Amino acid sequence: MKLRRLLIALAAMGIATMSHAATPVLVIHGGAGVIKREMSPAKEKAVRAALTQALQNGYAQLKAGKPALDAVTAAITVLEDDPNFNAGKGAVFTHDGKNELDAAIMDGFTLKAGAIAGVHRVKNPILLARAVMDKSSHVMLVGDGAEAFAKDVGIELVDPSYFRTEERWQQLQKALKEDAGRKPHADVETAKHFGTVGAVALDAQGRLAAGTSTGGMTDKRWGRVGDSPIIGAGTYANSGCAVSGTGWGEYYIRTVAAHEICMRVTLMRVPLKRAAAEVINQEIPSMGGNGGAIALDASGNVSMPFNTDGMYRGWMGVDGVAHVALYGDEDDGTGDPLPASAASTAP
Numbered sequence: 210m211k212l213r214r215l216l217i218a219l220a221a222m223g224i225a226t227m228s229h230a231a232t233p234v235l236v237i238h239g240g241a242g243v244i245k246r247e248m249s250p251a252k253e254k255a256v257r258a259a260l261t262q263a264l265q266n267g268y269a270q271l272k273a274g275k276p277a278l279d280a281v282t283a284a285i286t287v288l289e290d291d292p293n294f295n296a297g298k299g300a301v302f303t304h305d306g307k308n309e310l311d312a313a314i315m316d317g318f319t320l321k322a323g324a325i326a327g328v329h330r331v332k333n334p335i336l337l338a339r340a341v342m343d344k345s346s347h348v349m350l351v352g353d354g355a356e357a358f359a360k361d362v363g364i365e366l367v368d369p370s371y372f373r374t375e376e377r378w379q380q381l382q383k384a385l386k387e388d389a390g391r392k393p394h395a396d397v398e399t400a401k402h403f404g405t406v407g408a409v410a411l412d413a414q415g416r417l418a419a420g421t422s423t424g425g426m427t428d429k430r431w432g433r434v435g436d437s438p439i440i441g442a443g444t445y446a447n448s449g450c451a452v453s454g455t456g457w458g459e460y461y462i463r464t465v466a467a468h469e470i471c472m473r474v475t476l477m478r479v480p481l482k483r484a485a486a487e488v489i490n491q492e493i494p495s496m497g498g499n500g501g502a503i504a505l506d507a508s509g510n511v512s513m514p515f516n517t518d519g520m521y522r523g524w525m526g527v528d529g530v531a532h533v534a535l536y537g538d539e540d541d542g543t544g545d546p547l548p549a550s551a552a553s554t555a556p
């Protein structure tokens with residue numbers, strides 16, 4: 210009887226006690242903040258193609274009976290390798306003209322997690338986060354130490370110039386001009402461009418996983434680390450819920466956004482869409498932040514709320530159809546195509 214009660218208590222907290230058969234689902238994002246009028250047809254085509262490829266590669270893992278973790282890493286590596294996203298190649302630049310990469314991954318079934326921050330030479334940061342989880346006794350490694358570990362476990366390192374794209378360089382130049390005259394500690398009024406990538410997956414055994422990878426925010430200084438690699442802030446999974454965020458990271462850390470959504474779902478039994486909308490579209494904006502997230506529960510429900518003009522996003526279920534959307538007025542097939550207002554109308 211005692212054991213039974215313990216198992217129920219663990220399940221209620223979202224802590225897995227056993228796996229169950231499920232219909233696999235994969236959900237991805239390529240960052241909130243996309244603005245329609247700034248998109249060229251060529252860029253839009255490339256972004257849609259990359260999101261579709263990421264869904265296909267990730268879902269192939271689930272179809273082959275692989276764990277949700279493998280689907281998350283497969284999808285994210287596609288987006289890290291694509292220069293159109295703020296992760297891996299094409300990451301944004303720091304104030305000092307460097308690319309500093311952060312990533313995290315979490316297994317909802319075991320609650321194991323791996324994270325890295327502030328690396329300059331790791332081609333696929335999500336693979337290093339995964340290695341931290343699988344091959345070390347730690348959860349988070351930063352900077353030179355993380356790169357030394359990468360070398361030890363055979364993760365591919367590249368010259369820092371690999372990550373550079375002209376578009377990101379120009380974004381930094383623009384930000385530096387806007388910076389001129391502003392005091393070093395002054396806050397920016399609104400952060401508009403994000404572009405972090407993330408994935409959440411549910412596998413055939415009912416296990417959930419979440420992962421996120423980013424270059425952070427353009428013009429970041431002083432070793433700033435955002436929410437993406439912070440377990441509970443930008444990335445979290447338990448046995449009932451998985452979340453990856455994208456947005457103004459400081460607010461996601463302060464609201465412990467990903468964990469907060471999952472606790473509402475697993476402990477308070479709030480429906481996924483409502484829980485995600487409350488945190489992303491009510492709590493974060495009420496504090497002055499903005500952004501979006503993808504969320505998935507153990508029944509395969511999908512939610513992709515955001516309060517920016519758009520969010521690169523997509524999902525795939527058992528029919529193998531890639532549902533991809535970029536803008537706020539575009540139906541993404543989850544039943545909540547409209548940003549911000551979703552919070553008040555979510556079931």
Ligand code: ASP
Nearest residue numbers: 403405425435455456458
């Ligand atoms: N959340 C990321 C950060 O603050 C930025 C993004 O979503 O693009 O580092």
